[in-house]
Amino acid sequence: MTETGAGQWGSSLAMAGALFGIDVKVFMVKVSYNQKPYRRALMETYGASCVASPSEETNAGRQILAATPNSNGSLGIAISEAVEVAATNGDTKYALGSVLNHVLLHQTVIGIEAIEQMQMANAIPTSSSAAPAADRTSPG
Numbered sequence: 001m002t003e004t005g006a007g008q009w010g011s012s013l014a015m016a017g018a019l020f021g022i023d024v025k026v027f028m029v030k031v032s033y034n035q036k037p038y039r040r041a042l043m044e045t046y047g048a049s050c051v052a053s054p055s056e057e058t059n060a061g062r063q064i065l066a067a068t069p070n071s072n073g074s075l076g077i078a079i080s081e082a083v084e085v086a087a088t089n090g091d092t093k094y095a096l097g098s099v100l101n102h103v104l105l106h107q108t109v110i111g112i113e114a115i116e117q118m119q120m121a122n123a124i125p126t127s128s129s130a131a132p133a134a135d136r137t138s139p140g
Helices: 008-020 030-035 037-045 059-067 075-088 102-120
Strands: 002-004 025-029 049-053
Touching (some): 002 075, 008 037, 025 030, 025 037, 030 037, 030 049, 037 049, 049 075, 059 075
Parallel strands (some): 002 025, 025 049
8 A cells, every 4th residue: 555646656666566465455545546547557457456546445535525526636635545455454554655754765776776886888978867756845
């Protein structure tokens, strides 16, 4: 059980679930669920269940939809739904998502690997650029 904003974290967890034989359910922010059908398809290809959030599946989702029927969702709402399902089902665990500090380690490893691969290829970048990640809740 987890949440995802634009789908990167949900896709990663779906793949891990497929590799280890673990059922995965992902609450995906509704606007991304609708705008990024290929991310949803990737999760489903790996066997995960992907639900647009807010949804009718949880009390949190139903409350949001009652107040704002056309809600596009948010990462906070998706987290609330995933945590609610995990907290109310003894056989379900919640996997901490991409908005938390442990992702820094993951990103650090990717950076170290990229540097080592560039050194192996004798390639030295002359510049770099980055866009803000869609799964983050911070502005920028």
